Amino acid sequence: MEKPRHILLCVAGLTPQIILETLDVLLVERQERVVEIRVITTLKGRNRLRDTLLDKVNGQLTQFCRDYALDLNRIAFDETTITLLRTLDGRAMARRFC
Numbered sequence: 001m002e003k004p005r006h007i008l009l010c011v012a013g014l015t016p017q018i019i020l021e022t023l024d025v026l027l028v029e030r031q032e033r034v035v036e037i038r039v040i041t042t043l044k045g046r047n048r049l050r051d052t053l054l055d056k057v058n059g060q061l062t063q064f065c066r067d068y069a070l071d072l073n074r075i076a077f078d079e080t081t082i083t084l085l086r087t088l089d090g091r092a093m094a095r096r097f098c
Contacts, residue, residue, distance in 0.1 A: 007036045016049045020064050028068055037077040042093045046082050054078060 008026065010019050019037065026032040039049060053061045054077070065072040084092040 005036065006032060006034050007038055008034050010037065010039045012039050012041045012049065013045050014048050016045070016053050017060070019049075019053065020060060023061075023064065027070060034075055037075060037081060039082045040085060041082060042085050042095050044095045046079070046084060049082060050079065 008019075008022060010022065012019060019039065023034065023037075026034055039045075041049065053059050056062055056072075061077065062072055064070070065075075086092055
């Protein structure tokens with residue numbers, strides 16, 4: 001039997017800190033094992049994620065992993081795990097649609 005993969009699936013807007021807060025509960029408080037983070041967001045949301053979380057040197061996710069002695073390389077999370085919301089004609093949504 002194949003081991004289950006623990007994937008965190010999030011919907012994020014312009015406040016990617018919700019991902020870190022969720023990781024805090026899962027990884028630190030509950031001692032769960034997350035091997036991948038997948039995010040559904042808009043184009044602006046993706047840019048915010050890239051700028052604030054994904055930087056391997058100064059990003060908030062890197063700092064989070066340092067603070068809790070977690071191996072960042074054990075969690076798959078990069079631009080390939082981010083899915084953009086799209087309009088009916090296939091264009092990436094730049095911002096929220098509500």
